[in-house]
Amino acid sequence: MFETGKIYNRLSDIHGIYKGQQYGGIATPAEYPFIFIFTGDAGGDYGYRDGYDNEGVFNYTGEGQIGDMKMTKGNLAIRDHQKNRKEIYLFEKFLSGYRFVGLCNYIDNRIEKLKDRNGELRNAIVFRLDIINAQNIDKAQTSTSKVVEAPKAVYITKPNKSKSLQQLREIALSSTPIHASAQEKIQSIQNRSTAIKLYAKKRANGICEGCNETAPFETKSGPYLEVHHLTRLADGGADLPQNVIALCPTCHRKAHYSLDYLEFNNQLINKVATIEAALS
Numbered sequence: 033m034f035e036t037g038k039i040y041n042r043l044s045d046i047h048g049i050y051k052g053q054q055y056g057g058i059a060t061p062a063e064y065p066f067i068f069i070f071t072g073d074a075g076g077d078y079g080y081r082d083g084y085d086n087e088g089v090f091n092y093t094g095e096g097q098i099g100d101m102k103m104t105k106g107n108l109a110i111r112d113h114q115k116n117r118k119e120i121y122l123f124e125k126f127l128s129g130y131r132f133v134g135l136c137n138y139i140d141n142r143i144e145k146l147k148d149r150n151g152e153l154r155n156a157i158v159f160r161l162d163i164i165n166a167q168n169i170d171k172a173q174t175s176t177s178k179v180v181e182a183p184k185a186v187y188i189t190k191p192n193k194s195k196s197l198q199q200l201r202e203i204a205l206s207s208t209p210i211h212a213s214a215q216e217k218i219q220s221i222q223n224r225s226t227a228i229k230l231y232a233k234k235r236a237n238g239i240c241e242g243c244n245e246t247a248p249f250e251t252k253s254g255p256y257l258e259v260h261h262l263t264r265l266a267d268g269g270a271d272l273p274q275n276v277i278a279l280c281p282t283c284h285r286k287a288h289y290s291l292d293y294l295e296f297n298n299q300l301i302n303k304v305a306t307i308e309a310a311l312s
């Protein structure tokens with residue numbers, strides 16, 4: 033019902049159809065088994081720091097602008113979404129709208145000291161969420177449908193560059209097991225995140241996918257290229273082959289800092305789409 037990467041108007045496209053709270057980060061429509069969560073620039077003002085952590089897991093700060101956050105309402109809805117058979121839809125602020133990032137599964141949460149709206153330190157709930165790749169949604173990976181576990185080997189195997197392009201793609205696209213421990217889930221996400229970076233570099237084969245020049249120098253682990261995510265989400269993006277591109281440092285800086293970075297990113301998106309189409 034929402035298309036990954038597409039930009040929606042929060043009021044008309046989301047609340048106009050499904051209802052739910054129009055303000056704040058978490059909306060829980062009463063008549064649908066959905067939870068909508070929103071992340072973006074505005075949160076930064078209140079000390080929210082949504083984004084990927086070092087393990088490649090998406091961190092989402094709960095709701096509550098003043099004082100300690102409580103495990104009630106929207107926060108409770110996120111924590112218990114699997115039990116309550118509700119799907120979490122993640123949207124990221126983009127230009128004048130919200131871009132649909134994907135469905136999420138709850139892994140765990142922790143308490144962090146973060147500033148509230150008044151600048152006072154308080155206990156904030158930070159959720160760790162697994163963003164589900166669109167390709168996996170069909171494979172019954174979501175909480176409301178029948179569970180199909182990924183083969184164990186996929187998520188305990190650490191990817192390395194000796195794997196083929198196809199093997200790395202499979203690891204990058206593998207589903208996180210729902211009934212594994214939080215640690216196993218984190219491991220699975222970490223492997224996926226490593227695999228997608230190795231995948232982009234392997235696909236580039238030593239040539240910058242932006243300007244088609246040879247990588248500027250060699251390293252112990254091969255030609256030096258940097259992996260850029262084409263969708264923002266705190267510059268982590270979802271781990272999909274069409275979302276990553278291996279760039280030389282100049283092209284990578286250009287994608288972030290040039291005056292025409294949006295246009296340049298769009299060129300890169302088209303370029304990767306062409307490369308990926310030729311591969312399949």
Ligand SMILES: [Zn+2]
Pocket residue numbers: 240241242243244245279280281282283284
């Ligand atoms: Zn380049």
